[in-house]
Amino acid sequence: xxxxxxxxxxxxxDQKGSDEIKDAKNPLAGGRGAGHDWPLWEVFIRSKQGLDxxxxxxxxxxxxxxxxxxxxxxxxxxxxxxxxxxVESKYIHASSPDEAASLYEPANDKVYRHPTFYDxxxxxxxx
Amino acid sequence: xxxxxxxxxFQDKIDNEIKIEPKDxxxxxxxxxxxxxxxxxxxxxxxxxxxxGNWISRAPSLKRxxxxxxxVQDEAGHGLYLYSAAETLGMPRExxxxxxxxxxxxxxxxxxxxxxxxxxxGAIGWLVDGAAIMNQVMLTRTSYGPYARAMxxxxxxxxxxxxxxxxxxxxxSRGTTAQKAMCQDAINRWWxxxxxxxxxxxxxxxxxxxxxxxxxxxxxxxxxxxxxxxxIAEQIKTLGMKLPDDQLKWNTERKHYDFGEIDWDxxxxxxxxxxxxxxxxxxxxxxxxxxxxxxxxxxxxxxxKRADRQKDKAA
Numbered sequence: 001x002x003x004x005x006x007x008x009x010x011x012x013x014d015q016k017g018s019d020e021i022k023d024a025k026n027p028l029a030g031g032r033g034a035g036h037d038w039p040l041w042e043v044f045i046r047s048k049q050g051l052d053x054x055x056x057x058x059x060x061x062x063x064x065x066x067x068x069x070x071x072x073x074x075x076x077x078x079x080x081x082x083x084x085x086x087v088e089s090k091y092i093h094a095s096s097p098d099e100a101a102s103l104y105e106p107a108n109d110k111v112y113r114h115p116t117f118y119d120x121x122x123x124x125x126x127x
Numbered sequence: 128x129x130x131x132x133x134x135x136x137f138q139d140k141i142d143n144e145i146k147i148e149p150k151d152x153x154x155x156x157x158x159x160x161x162x163x164x165x166x167x168x169x170x171x172x173x174x175x176x177x178x179x180g181n182w183i184s185r186a187p188s189l190k191r192x193x194x195x196x197x198x199v200q201d202e203a204g205h206g207l208y209l210y211s212a213a214e215t216l217g218m219p220r221e222x223x224x225x226x227x228x229x230x231x232x233x234x235x236x237x238x239x240x241x242x243x244x245x246x247x248x249g250a251i252g253w254l255v256d257g258a259a260i261m262n263q264v265m266l267t268r269t270s271y272g273p274y275a276r277a278m279x280x281x282x283x284x285x286x287x288x289x290x291x292x293x294x295x296x297x298x299x300s301r302g303t304t305a306q307k308a309m310c311q312d313a314i315n316r317w318w319x320x321x322x323x324x325x326x327x328x329x330x331x332x333x334x335x336x337x338x339x340x341x342x343x344x345x346x347x348x349x350x351x352x353x354x355x356x357x358x359i360a361e362q363i364k365t366l367g368m369k370l371p372d373d374q375l376k377w378n379t380e381r382k383h384y385d386f387g388e389i390d391w392d393x394x395x396x397x398x399x400x401x402x403x404x405x406x407x408x409x410x411x412x413x414x415x416x417x418x419x420x421x422x423x424x425x426x427x428x429x430x431x432k433r434a435d436r437q438k439d440k441a442a
Contacts, residue, residue: 038427040214057277058211060220062430074204077197078284097151 039088041067046083053085141342146272149215161271162216166223169209170234174408176202178242201284208277215273228413237324239402246313252292254321260285261351270342300366315371323394325352360384
């Protein structure tokens with residue numbers, strides 16, 4: 001398969017880059033004091049009282065307080081939340097998609113856990 | 128499992144409209160294409176703040192100023208959603224910003240045009256955001272999950288942007304002779320660059336296209352551009368203005384508007400860095416980054432201090 005790539009809005013290939021500016025001085029050389037010092041945080045937002053916090057996205061911040069303030073500015077500019085949780089991304093442990101088949105296998109053959117498994121006469125209502 | 132099988136499984140997922148998530152196996156080229164596209168999209172949002180920022184201090188009223196501030200703040204937020212989405216593919220934030228500042232990474236060429244009058248702010252909202260929305264609505268269904276979710280969020284916010292732009296022009300179009308002329312002038316200058324936002328014509332590529340096969344994109348440049356022309360050609364009637372294209376005409380057979388040829392030389396010139404404001408835009412971004420260094424340092428120092436204080440308290 002030999003595909004020719006097309007150029008789309010928001011996706012200009014590297015080789016079509018500028019001849020003029022590529023020699024510009026790299027402002028990040030050394031990276032001192034850059035935002036990369038700041039850890040990544042995952043943001044969870046409760047959209048209204050009575051609902052669960054839901055993952056909204058992530059951002060960088062120096063500490064938890066700054067993460068909450070940034071989350072307010074980035075994710076709740078239109079009253080999308082009444083409560084914010086932030087947790088440093090490194091503390092999130094996730095299941096591996098490669099092991100999904102075996103991980104969820106125990107639930108696979110237990111159809112009797114679903115109400116539709118049971119055949120009841122039509123005259124039985126509200127059950 | 129051999130790589131071909133992984134690729135087949137991957138393509139099956141795409142074909143069955145199952146989203147790809149960060150930890151899933153994906154072909155390297157899929158990862159790279161997404162990183163490039165999402166980061167360029169992010170850069171576009173960030174650089175896109177500059178032409179509009181030019182008018183924050185000169186907005187004609189407090190109301191317009193507050194609206195423009197909110198809109199520019201939204202663009203910053205959109206940039207952050209997108210940088211985060213690109214980071215899920217293993218691309219560090221610092222490297223993306225570095226690539227923007229060195230000129231290696233690209234952003235939408237539209238932002239290399241200057242904003243000469245207040246009417247330009249209206250034209251940007253209506254035409255530039257309007258064109259971006261065409262693309263972004265399609266991208267809410269893109270195959271990479273974090274990108275699609277960022278797009279849903281962005282699209283919710285974008286419609287305010289387009290409406291406020293149209294309203295600016297609507298007010299001008301009902302104003303004095305000078306205001307009407309300013310409105311028409313802005314439309315004349317922004318129309319063709321807005322059409323260029325959709326990229327080169329489909330006919331420039333005859334083979335099947337990988338981005339479509341992977342459902343990163345779901346419509347071609349020409350399809351999106353045609354949808355945009357059809358929409359704008361109708362909306363402009365409300366403004367009582369004219370699009371600067373003699374060949375613009377409803378085609379009863381195609382059920383679409385025909386329109387004139389884009390100046391592709393200009394398009395590639397601006398992409399290559401020779402647009403009216405390319406240098407100015409990058410310089411503004413670099414300067415903002417350099418001038419912000421003390422803020423980043425201070426925040427890091429403050430965070431350290433606070434962490435130490437908490438440790439002392441706990442001890």
